Amino acid sequence: DTAVSQTPKYLVTQMGNDKSIKCEQNLGHDTMYWYKQDSKKFLKIMFSYNNKELIINETVPNRFSPKSPDKAHLNLHINSLELGDSAVYFCASSRDRSRGYTFGSGTRLTVV
Amino acid sequence: GENVEQHPSTLSVQEGDSAVIKCTYSDSASNYFPWYKQELGKGPQLIIDIRSNVGEKKDQRIAVTLNKTAKHFSLHITETQPEDSAVYFCAASKRTSYDKVIFGPGTSLSVIP
Secondary structure, eight states, X not given: OOSEEEEOSEEEXXXXXXXXXXXXXXXXXXXXXXEEEOTTOOEEEEEEEETTEEEEEOSOOTTEEEEEEETTEEEEEEOSOOGGXXXXXXXXXXXSTXXXXXXXXXXXXEEO | OOOEEXXXXXXXXXXXXXXXXXXXXXXXXXXXXXXXXXXXXXXXXXXXXXXXXXXXXXXXXXEEXXXXXXXXXXXXXXXXXXXXXXXXXXXXXXOSTTOOOEEOOOEEEEEEO
């Protein structure tokens, strides 16, 4: 029973394509996040949703659009993929914003 | 905004020795400091956290200390084992409605058998 599950685990695609990454949590948490981890392992927040409401939107290009159909799901859609989008994307959830996160296992996106 | 620095970036220790990772933060309003361990090919996993009303917290072989005045906090791992080898991240946040957790750049720990 995976607590935070992301699909796909690997994604290889060409520049200019549009792709989506899905995330689901079965922990009953209210808050979900997307983080980007670059090649130097640096973790940077992209978005945060609380009960389907967007509460954090960092300086991320408009090509990235999160969607939360319900509080257990937070998907990430990326339009017009660029080489610089290559990274590992992590979904995470927390019971509330003052507690630790539970991370998914990540989606390694490679844009060629 | 908050900035978290972490040192060292890489650390090698002999099995059985202790390892210490140090972090500093810039925002004096930060009051929650989690530590995460990331093994190869996996997502970060919360291993211990500390809040600003506590100076030290221990859980078996790991301990965290917090110096609010100096805005420093540290992770101590005693009796290291090969399975402790991983990347460790410190982080800081404020417990407000719109806080975000800011991560340090990570420390790659290698425990040599």
